[in-house]
Amino acid sequence: MIRVQSEDFDVGAEIAALHGDGVGAVASFTGAVRGDAGLTLEHYPGMTEREIARHVEEARKRWPLLGVTIVHRIGRLEPGANIVLVAVASAHRDPAFRACEFLMDYLKTKAPFWKREGGEWVEAKASDEDAAKRWSQL
Amino acid sequence: MIRVQSEDFDVGAEIAALHGDGVGAVASFTGAVRGDAGLTLEHYPGMTEREIARHVEEARKRWPLLGVTIVHRIGRLEPGANIVLVAVASAHRDPAFRACEFLMDYLKTKAPFWKREGGEWVEAKASDEDAAKRWSQL
Amino acid sequence: MTLLYFAWVRQKLGKGQEEIEPSSEMKTVNDLIAWLVARDAEYAEVFADPSRLRVAVNQDHVSFDAPVHANDEVAFFPPVTGG
């Protein structure tokens, strides 16, 4: 399940919804706004969902997953606010952890979101590009 | 914060409690009971908390962490029930993911818990030992 | 052809979207950029250093030598910073 929304999300409810038949492990990542300035998030509607869906599909090919939830917020986000949730369910912990990291690395480098912080556009980090390269190109 | 308890835990509340000043990333793992038989979990009171605390301390030495929560349940657990939560807060995702996996690998191989499923004691898995060896011995 | 601009590209050009009639010589993203740069100084500024930009054609990331066609949706934006 992929959602791009301005509203906050309920991490516990999203993780609970992934538990079910055969699920022994849910790995999750939640990103939050650091610093005092808050963030504004812009995205490319349509391409964002498409790009995320493509990477979820790729993750499902690579690992035996039983569920994936990705929620990414857009618009104005105050300090401390949730930005993103990636949660992955599997029978065992290793595929859940691997797929969760894989999806985060691709969200950071391929999903068309842009952060603005205190009037400045946040610069992309080379370290994020390097992290995504671990998985080799799709 | 380390807790060993028979009661269930609230994943969302535990993760929310880790967010705060400087926290940009929370990686979490929740383990649940697979199969139809349920589980009974026995532990070594005292040593369990001590062993977990030692590994949390080691994780804090290895990575710049801003918070760690580990909750492990004991006693009778029904199918689908939560068993364990490991949640790790940091400024960035990489230390949070690394420490979360490290702690899970050590919980699996060093923390004195034993699972019984349908009258049989669950056998330890060599794959868990191998996973823990990735981090080299403490 | 629909052109989309995001983040500082959108801000510098003062618009997020425009429609253009591509010429028949416009075969690739690079050709499109050359055509835009020739049209107006604002574009020249935005496209001065293409290494600062990324491009998507019909919502797929592509390189600057990728082909473009009359009915394509072409988006220009800085490297992404979500997650």
Place this chain on the structure above:
Amino acid sequence: MTLLYFAWVRQKLGKGQEEIEPSSEMKTVNDLIAWLVARDAEYAEVFADPSRLRVAVNQDHVSFDAPVHANDEVAFFPPVTGG
């Protein structure tokens, strides 16, 4: 010396804890095991294959050649399966 037993070790011995008076020759965990095995057939069965067991002295994982002392807490159990 306090001995603790967990999981199937506890079940086979029919107890989770006992106090013993160690002899002065009992220097290591291996010596303790030999002493227990000599005492009763149930122990002989439990300790028949030490590779199936793990041991902690004063709540630290140790090897079977680790020293033991009169006031130690020594625990025997199978490889752990939590998490």
